[in-house]
Amino acid sequence: MSENTQKERASGNGLSRAVIAEMLAKNFEKLPDLDQKLLKYGPMYLGGNGGLAGLISNSLYRRALNVTQAPIASSLPMAVLPFLTTAALYNAVVSAPLMSGDLNCPTCALIRGALVGVVGGGVYPILLALPVNVGLATRYNTTPLPEKGNLLRYWMDVSRPVLRKMRAVLLLQIFFGTYLGSKHFESYTKLAQITFGAGGEDIKD
Numbered sequence: 001m002s003e004n005t006q007k008e009r010a011s012g013n014g015l016s017r018a019v020i021a022e023m024l025a026k027n028f029e030k031l032p033d034l035d036q037k038l039l040k041y042g043p044m045y046l047g048g049n050g051g052l053a054g055l056i057s058n059s060l061y062r063r064a065l066n067v068t069q070a071p072i073a074s075s076l077p078m079a080v081l082p083f084l085t086t087a088a089l090y091n092a093v094v095s096a097p098l099m100s101g102d103l104n105c106p107t108c109a110l111i112r113g114a115l116v117g118v119v120g121g122g123v124y125p126i127l128l129a130l131p132v133n134v135g136l137a138t139r140y141n142t143t144p145l146p147e148k149g150n151l152l153r154y155w156m157d158v159s160r161p162v163l164r165k166m167r168a169v170l171l172l173q174i175f176f177g178t179y180l181g182s183k184h185f186e187s188y189t190k191l192a193q194i195t196f197g198a199g200g201e202d203i204k205d
Helices: 003-008 017-026 033-064 071-099 106-140 148-165 167-203
Strands: none
Touching: 017 071, 017 167, 033 071, 033 106, 033 148, 033 167, 071 106, 071 167, 106 148, 106 167, 148 167
16 A cells, blocks of 8 residues: 555545545546536526526615616626626535535535525625615616715615515525535435445545
């Protein structure tokens, strides 16, 4: 046995992180097609929901502030930015750790998926839509804005009905993020069993 192999097996599970990631990647094609597609495109589905949430929150703020100008200019970033942010965030905290063998806790995968769904695909679009539409309202004078001292209260008053209407969207994002995290962990478990056989459980510390 080589010195490198001995070093790899020195840890409790006997394999280094890099070796585990390489072994999982080599056996990825052995997964059923549905699991492969879910692991590859799942973050995009969640990101798509985030983009939809961005369009909804943008529409609600436009109505609240009586903004009718620049519909495409305001809608495009509200769809693209939440989509990219949510997909990248999910890849960073769920997909990548799973495929490197770093995330071996099913509950953790569910919680991470739910947090990505609600933060990246729910809260972020709402926070992004507010300054975009306040800027448009100021530029086109569509609604009277208060003086600087009362801006915070005004933004809160404008946002309160929007947040109420977005509640269902936030719950949907939590549900979908949790579901996606659960399905991804199931696919990862299958991949670990294919890769490590009966010893696949050894990496689940």
